[in-house]
Amino acid sequence: MEIIIDYFDILFLFKLYFQIIKKGKFMKVQKNTVVTIDYTLKDDNGNIIDTSQGRGPLKYLHGNGNLIPGLEKALEGKEAGESFSVTIPPEDGYGYKDEGLIQEVPRNLFDDSNGLEVGMQFQAQTEQGTYILTIQEIKENTVVVDGNHPLAGQNLNFDINIIDVREATADELAHGHAH
Numbered sequence: 001m002e003i004i005i006d007y008f009d010i011l012f013l014f015k016l017y018f019q020i021i022k023k024g025k026f027m028k029v030q031k032n033t034v035v036t037i038d039y040t041l042k043d044d045n046g047n048i049i050d051t052s053q054g055r056g057p058l059k060y061l062h063g064n065g066n067l068i069p070g071l072e073k074a075l076e077g078k079e080a081g082e083s084f085s086v087t088i089p090p091e092d093g094y095g096y097k098d099e100g101l102i103q104e105v106p107r108n109l110f111d112d113s114n115g116l117e118v119g120m121q122f123q124a125q126t127e128q129g130t131y132i133l134t135i136q137e138i139k140e141n142t143v144v145v146d147g148n149h150p151l152a153g154q155n156l157n158f159d160i161n162i163i164d165v166r167e168a169t170a171d172e173l174a175h176g177h178a179h
Helices: 007-022 069-075 170-175
Strands: 033-042 048-051 058-061 083-088 102-106 121-126 129-138 142-146 156-167
Touching: 069 083, 069 156
Parallel strands: none
Antiparallel strands: 033 048, 033 058, 033 156, 083 156, 102 142, 121 129, 129 142
């Protein structure tokens, strides 16, 4: 049996191939691609810290600092449909705890010092930028606050499912995030 393929068949196959690539079926995660993932983040004891389940997948612009560096590195070169688990050490996640970011401040600096609770978070504007501070301890005249990220010093254990990879639009590249 002889198979005859004419010019139009070849043209059709090429068009189909490039449509599949543009839709992300073979596109690899690389800088300036928009990646859609489902994820579950666990601590070293297996406790779930965060997950996309029930909230919908996370969509981000790869290679633009929208994820922690270790997770971006782990996703690099992978394709839609891949699933994997990875442990990100503190140096590639939120860093190690910096004891210099834990400070004791006068309680009267807070508007409602009677409504304070351990674990409460608030923003503080400094010369170095905006920090999210977490109340660690409440004393009679002072409050101990921590400017470290809550996950600083911890391994981050991710289960990842890559749903889609596509080229970023010009608007997404200009704004630095996925739309």
